[in-house]
Amino acid sequence: MTKTPKATRTEWLRRAREALGGAVTSFVLPESHAIVLSHGLGSRVVDVDGRDYIDYVLGSGPLILGHAHPAIVEAVSRQAALGSTFYTLTPAAIELAEEIIRAVPCAEQIKFVSTGTEATFHALRIARAYTGRTKILKFEGAFHGVHDYALISAFPAVPSDLPKGQPDSAGIPPQVAETVLVSRWNDLDVTRALIEQHAEELAAVICEPLQRALPPAPGFLNGLRELTERYGILLIFDEVVTGFRLAYGGAQERYGVVPDLATFGKALSGGYPLAAIAGRREIMALTDPTRRSRGEPVAHLSGTLNGNPLAAAAGLATLHVLRQPGVYDYLYRISEQLRTGLRELAAARGIPLQVIGEGPVLQIVFAEEEPRDYAALLRADRERAVRFGLACLERGLFVNPGEKLYLSLAHSEADIARTLEIFSAALDTVLSDANATASD
Ligand SMILES: Cc1ncc(COP(=O)(O)O)c(C=O)c1O
Known part of the structure; x- marks a missing residue:
């Protein structure tokens, strides 16, 4: 033959x-x-x-x-034989959330999603719901995934006319761009002036604590922490890249600055589709689905594969190795x-x-x-x-x-x-x- x-x-x-x-x-x-x-x-x-x-x-x-990695292959195979998804709580998801809480300084409570894009999208929504404000501030050249709010001056071909950002994609409504202010990474003076000018309307400042591969200048992250705290703005660290990579507790451990909310993905689940939003309990409480029935405001967050047990098993196996x-x-x-x-x-x-x-x-x-x-x-x-x-x-x-x-x-x-x-x-x-x- x-x-x-x-x-x-x-x-x-x-x-x-x-x-x-x-x-x-x-x-x-x-x-x-x-x-x-x-x-x-x-x-x-x-x-x-x-x-x-x-x-x-x-x-x-x-x-x-x-x-x-043999530990991940073994953990995922074991879980696959027990079922791949349930749309409800599983021991793997609960244990992974607990481990993130142990590892990450800002993490008091966790929500799982499937991608980093969803994680930053929801973190921004939660910040708006919590503060009752509309706008966010991000940094030129920072990448937070591919939703409309993230694709503003993430990779402009020419420098942006700050604080106005440029949409990185066709199809983004101009109204979205108007809710995103853009500042210059590592320039605390420019950022301070923008925050002071827009404090009343800013829900969040979001950054990659290591912006792509640009480290924060000494004092820059501390400066962001101080300014956001002063004006009741939430500080969000997008740790999709830095989480469990720069240190077990992420960039917030490495740089010693604790945000209000942080997003994780990539290394967290060792190659399986899972991402997370972590943060202070009182802020994360807004995502409690039972609030709606009590007539309270809710930052709606759901997804068919959220907390997927295969990915959670991969995450647990990954973190087990990383904490050695x-x-x-x-x-x-x-x-x-x-x-x-x-x-x-x-x-x-x-x-x-x-x-x-x-x-x-x-x-x-x-x-x-x-x-x-x-x-x-x-x-x-x-x-x-x-x-x-x-x-x-x-x-x-x-x-x-x-x-x-x-x-x-x-x-x-x-x-x-x-x-x-x-x-x-x-x-x-x-x-x-x-x-x-x-x-x-
Ligand atoms: C810092 C950062 N945030 C968010 C994302 C989006 O993650 P995902 O590709 O899982 O949607 C990425 C992806 O590269 C990223 O680097």
Whole structure:
């Protein structure tokens, strides 16, 4: 009997173009570099042609333990055999909520949703319901998911005319944009002036405490905490990226600033669809569904798969590993090896390059100076960063060119050493491209 040959990358890509418009998320590689993945194990992913890569995308962050971690596979398999979803309370969801409360300083009560987008959407709604105010303030370049309130000046092509934001997508009603004020990350003076001017109408200030890969300037988060407290505005930390990643208690533990509400996703459930809103009990009480029958205001929050037991089981298994001693030391140590190694490689070639981020979240920026805000990132050489990323892909690193890199516990020191060899070759490519352009 002749075996049907397996479809190749080219064939899968043709079918994907036809059926999916070529992508399942906004992450799209150029046709020449597009990849269809077959499976992943630990720090590696393998494509449909059998080519393997060291993975620095990690599912856009969730896989802090790496791919197919045995503890997660075991926990999910066990739960799957018991049933996959119930639309009601389960021990897995209750235990996961309790563990988040133990871990996260601001967490007195939890609500589960399925995505980070839902988490920030609901956190903002809860803040409006709690304060009776309409507007929110966010920061230029901060990403909080893809709902209409989040897609205001998340990635504008040119700096925004603050505090007016620019919708990042067609289809966002202008009325929504009018309820979102935009400030400049790490600029406490501009932010203070905006908050003071709009205090009466502001329900919340929302930020990523590590904005993409831009760390907060010393005192900036404390300044936000102080101002929001003074004017009765809720401070929301979007910890979808930083939660359980910068420290077990997230950025709020790492930076020592406690918000009123925080959102979690990604690492929390180790690659299964679950996200959470955490916060002070009296604020979270607004989501109590029984309030409606008592005629009290309610911030309605529901979802078919909320607190899904498969995802909750994956979350419990993930957090069990993450709270073992030495875990964060290891993540910070290998990250530092990568940062230092890359900086040395760039310096030896006279290439202006910055590695920004914190711990296991890194971004490579081609610029003379370390950027502190989104406008500075816009001034950096993004084209070069993308070329560098593509050169890494060609040599066996799975990266999203020009975007963040994530590290996991599955990355070994040997992976870091191999990655630095590839970085070295990719920097040479970038240099020879530049020399070729110069001599054209
Ligand atoms: C900081 C932050 N918030 C929210 C989101 C949205 O999460 P999701 O993609 O699960 O909707 C993301 C996704 O990348 C994120 O990075």
